[in-house]
Amino acid sequence: MFIFITSCVGVEPQPxxxxxxxxxxxxxxxxxxxxxxxxxxxxKEYKVDLAFTTELYNPExxxxxxxxxxxxxxxxxxxxxxxINITCTRLIEKKTRQEEDYxxxxxxxxxxxxxxxxxxxxxxGHIDPSLRPIWDLAFLGSSYVMWEKTxxxxxxxxxxxxxxxxxKTNEDAIDFDYTVLLHEFSTQEMIPCHIHLVWYPGKxxxxxxxxxxxxxxxxxxxxxGGSAVAQTELSxx
Amino acid sequence: xxxxxxxxxDEAQVQTVKELEDLEHLQLDFWRGPAQPGSPIDIRVPxxxxxxxxxxxxxxxxxxxxxxxDVQSLLDEEQEQMFASQSWARSTNTFNYATYHTLQEIYDFxxxxxxxxxxxxxxxQIGSSYEGRPIYVLKFSTGGNNRPxxxxxxxxxxxxxxxxxxxVWFAKKITxxxxxxxxxxxxxxNMDIFLEIVTNPDGFAFTHSKNRLWRKTRSLxxxxxxxxxxxxxxxxxxxxxxxxxxxxxxxxxxGKFANSEVEVKSIVDFVKDHRNxxxxxxxxxxxxxxxxxxxxxxxxxADKDELDQVARSAVEALTSLYGxxxxxxxxxxxxxxxxxxxxxxxxxxxxxxxxxxxxxxxxRYGFLLPASQxxxxxQETWLALLTxxxxxxxxxx
Numbered sequence: 001m002f003i004f005i006t007s008c009v010g011v012e013p014q015p016x017x018x019x020x021x022x023x024x025x026x027x028x029x030x031x032x033x034x035x036x037x038x039x040x041x042x043x044k045e046y047k048v049d050l051a052f053t054t055e056l057y058n059p060e061x062x063x064x065x066x067x068x069x070x071x072x073x074x075x076x077x078x079x080x081x082x083x084i085n086i087t088c089t090r091l092i093e094k095k096t097r098q099e100e101d102y103x104x105x106x107x108x109x110x111x112x113x114x115x116x117x118x119x120x121x122x123x124x125g126h127i128d129p130s131l132r133p134i135w136d137l138a139f140l141g142s143s144y145v146m147w148e149k150t151x152x153x154x155x156x157x158x159x160x161x162x163x164x165x166x167x168k169t170n171e172d173a174i175d176f177d178y179t180v181l182l183h184e185f186s187t188q189e190m191i192p193c194h195i196h197l198v199w200y201p202g203k204x205x206x207x208x209x210x211x212x213x214x215x216x217x218x219x220x221x222x223x224x225g226g227s228a229v230a231q232t233e234l235s236x237x
Numbered sequence: 238x239x240x241x242x243x244x245x246x247d248e249a250q251v252q253t254v255k256e257l258e259d260l261e262h263l264q265l266d267f268w269r270g271p272a273q274p275g276s277p278i279d280i281r282v283p284x285x286x287x288x289x290x291x292x293x294x295x296x297x298x299x300x301x302x303x304x305x306x307d308v309q310s311l312l313d314e315e316q317e318q319m320f321a322s323q324s325w326a327r328s329t330n331t332f333n334y335a336t337y338h339t340l341q342e343i344y345d346f347x348x349x350x351x352x353x354x355x356x357x358x359x360x361x362q363i364g365s366s367y368e369g370r371p372i373y374v375l376k377f378s379t380g381g382n383n384r385p386x387x388x389x390x391x392x393x394x395x396x397x398x399x400x401x402x403x404x405v406w407f408a409k410k411i412t413x414x415x416x417x418x419x420x421x422x423x424x425x426x427n428m429d430i431f432l433e434i435v436t437n438p439d440g441f442a443f444t445h446s447k448n449r450l451w452r453k454t455r456s457l458x459x460x461x462x463x464x465x466x467x468x469x470x471x472x473x474x475x476x477x478x479x480x481x482x483x484x485x486x487x488x489x490x491x492g493k494f495a496n497s498e499v500e501v502k503s504i505v506d507f508v509k510d511h512r513n514x515x516x517x518x519x520x521x522x523x524x525x526x527x528x529x530x531x532x533x534x535x536x537x538x539a540d541k542d543e544l545d546q547v548a549r550s551a552v553e554a555l556t557s558l559y560g561x562x563x564x565x566x567x568x569x570x571x572x573x574x575x576x577x578x579x580x581x582x583x584x585x586x587x588x589x590x591x592x593x594x595x596x597x598x599x600x601r602y603g604f605l606l607p608a609s610q611x612x613x614x615x616q617e618t619w620l621a622l623l624t625x626x627x628x629x630x631x632x633x634x
Binding site for chain 2: 126159189
């Protein structure tokens with residue numbers, strides 16, 4: 001399930017200059033300015049071609065295994081939720097992937113006291129290694145939200161996990177309720193989003209979210225709107 | 238004093254704990270008050286009351302853990318840490334360049350540097366911020382009278398912390414390399430360098446005190462409860478055109494009129510008074526780009542070919558150090574349309590070598606770049622700056 005993209009190989013290589021370089025597919029997409037191969041037809045469709053590599057979430061010593069992916073992303077009529085065709089080779093076998101997921105799941109199940117968590121990374125860009133998987137899980141949920149909002153003009157990044165509202169592991173699934181700040185690049189806005197995700201390895205991720213869309217005066221208390229969002233299931237994401 | 242964390246199993250227990258709250262003689266300090274079952278309750282309990290509280294809870298089968306054994310020792314430790322990390326550096330050689338600093342620490346650094354190198358470095362005040370903070374520029378000069386000059390600014394957008402941190406590093410680097418590095422020495426023997434490290438001090442202070450992701454100035458806008466103007470949309474170049482917002486609550490709010498922001502006006506006045514600035518470089522983060530005009534219009538600047546060449550060389554130099562990949566081009570084609578931007582104005586003033594950098598990274602950490610990347614970022618960026626400065630020196634106009 002966790003596919004982390006380290007570098008874009010192709011027209012303009014982006015080698016990982018940070019350790020364990022983890023970029024979401026969407027962040028990578030946002031890196032592509034107009035230099036990318038754009039095609040457009042009368043129906044105002046923009047497509048972007050990407051090539052990138054992936055790496056194992058927890059690479060073992062001497063076991064570097066880079067998967068290779070290429071993708072074509074279609075934006076239609078400036079609408080969000082682009083269609084994506086993606087093919088990858090050299091990914092780790094499904095069975096190993098499932099084992100990895102389960103290991104991660106077990107680690108997360110024993111984490112406690114997460115309600116105190118604020119600001120990951122902190123102001124200095126630091127993430128406590130023991131909390132790294134929380135950030136990653138938050139990022140996974142955010143990447144779905146970002147995909148729902150991305151258009152050829154609007155590009156998002158997850159700036160920060162700002163708080164954990166709930167972390168429930170007493171039942172089978174991990175029930176994670178949190179807020180993030182999404183940074184939209186062209187407007188430079190910081191958008192607070194409240195995300196609720198439920199994860200059990202092997203099952204599709206469930207994501208509900210509500211983002212504060214309006215530019216409210218910063219003095220106003222940060223209210224999240226009352227409307228519940230229909231539960232959305234992700235498959236093959 | 239100890240801090241106890243109480244887990245209440247049901248509503249009845251919540252009520253019971255609330256009763257504790259009413260017992261004033263215990264002098265309990267609820268850090269996290271009784272709310273509902275499932276929510277932990279944290280109480281700081283003074284030493285004399287510890288026994289009583291524990292007995293009270295145990296008798297009613299209310300589970301608790303000792304979260305903090307001894308509050309005083311924690312406080313003592315924190316005090317120590319604060320002093321240690323306060324970086325009261327006594328010289329710029331003991332200053333920690335690999336961490337982020339407060340406004341005061343950076344201002345102290347400037348004074349230290351100027352005191353250590355009085356023949357090379359002086360500190361100028363070019364104005365005061367909206368909230369009354371001094372706006373300082375470091376001048377690096379080996380003499381002459383109003384020599385052609387290079388301007389570098391960092392931190393115009395306060396949340397872009399790697400830029401102010403890099404500015405501090407550049408300042409130190411200049412003092413180290415003058416007389417040692419042939420390129421820099423040649424530059425400073427003929428030109429002056431002006432470096433404004435904290436271009437938006439109010440915003441920067443705010444990123445430390447309240448909101449790490451604050452971008453704009455902190456000026457009040459009449460008629461709105463929203464605060465701040467985007468200082469990189471407030472310049473008199475394409476002001477009012479597409480590429481900035483007229484909404485005061487927006488991150489790209491242009492302001493009511495060009496140069497409304499004193500932080501911007503101070504630089505404008507400085508540049509106009511100086512009259513001999515030949516290169517102007519404004520540094521931002523993030524996305525790893527080197528940009529030249531224009532942002533507000535699609536037409537290429539007359540010097541497009543040369544600027545593109547210089548950008549290409551500068552990026553090559555940057556990449557040579559750690560392999561960090563940068564893209565380059567005009568603002569409007571490379572990043573997005575932006576009006577009222579700094580280097581569009583400076584270019585229109587006749588400052589041919591007008592560039593904007595967007596430093597590391599490309600979004601993984603974004604504005605919250607780990608401190609460990611400050612020095613590598615500054616080092617690679619410096620190579621690009623040297624390229625631009627050297628070109629400026631060898632192409633007088």
